[in-house]
Amino acid sequence: MCHVIVTCRSLLWTLLSIIVAFAELVAFMSPDWLLGFPRSDPSVNGEGVDSGQYRPALGLYSRCLRIGTQGVGVICGPYAATFGEVASGFWQTTMLFLSAGTLVLGCVACISIFSLCFQSILKKSIFNICGLLQAIGGLLLMVGLMLYCGPEALPFRPAACSLGWAFYAAIGGTLATFLCAVLSAQAEIATSSDKVQEEIEEGKSLICLL
Secondary structure, eight states: OOOEEEEHHHHHHHHHHHHHHHHHHHHHHOSTTEEOOOBOOTTOOOTTSOOSOBOOEEOSSEEEEEOTTTTOOEEEEESOSSGGGSSOHHHHHHHHHHHHHHHHHHHHHHHHHHTTTOOEETTEEHHHHHHHHHHHHHHHHHHHHHHHTOTTOOOOOOTTOEEOHHHHHHHHHHHHHHHHHHHHHHHHHHHTSHHHHHHHHTTOSEEEEO
């Protein structure tokens, strides 16, 4: 019999797992990893065209630039037609690690939804399994972010350039991933507490302890 068990800690873990996976996916796909200095295109004077300043952006495999002289605005899209055309070997490796980590987190996010109804897989706690996967995913993301800078990275003055929000979102998502791994243990404790067991013995199929 399926018992739907909802507790504060299990619900928090589920929501945070979904948010982290979504944040990493958006950061990976965004071109806003590096932002260039603000610039304007004096050749763009068409009516109804944004001729103000803009900041070119460069992501792992995409970029945003003002293209052409006819005022077509800022165009964003992939700069690499193939994986081999990605800016550097370290960025290629970063993409592999980040995509692997994001895939793991996406799978865990899907499983976390079903954890409301199923608390074990092959007699193993679903929370412990997911917590382990999230720790692995966090390590993959961390290695990917470290490789992003390359072996010759040194302290530098960004001047008019800066790191974009996508880079910081990836870092925040990585830290939150390790938090999810810790919360998974608390979710396991909450859903297997004596209070939950008592309500199961009473024949309740929906157990909500918020």
